[in-house]
Amino acid sequence: MGLDIGFYRNKKEIFYLRNHNEFLSLFDEEIGGRVRDEYDDFYITLDTINVAAYRLAWLFIYCKVAASKALNEIPDSLYELDAREEDLAHLICYYPAIVELLRSEVMKHGPLICGWSA
Secondary structure (H helix, E strand, O other), rough: OOEEEEEEEEOOEEEEEEOOHHOOOOOOOOOOOHHOOOOOOOEEEHHHHHHHHHHHHHHHHHOOOOOHHOOOOOOOHHHHOOOOOHHHHHHHOOOHHHHHHHHHHHHHOOEEEEEEEE
């Protein structure tokens, strides 16, 4: 069993990750609000993205990883990683590209929904 994280618009998946608990923890569900009280799904807004980017910058500092190590694009190799077995210092290098993909989607088309299940 793992953690599945999906970002959606109109029931269409925009981006998906598996077992990236630290990535999910960058997001504050209270900012955009929950989609429905009885579910854990929440909205991803520009404010949500900004807070996630801020937390990610601090995570780079905490892990002692230079910001220059951040990837600008999401490589296919991300999907081959088992985030439960990888060092966080390695994983966070992928996260800025994901945050920027989500930012671009929100700026172009409005809020996304983040749905997750464990």
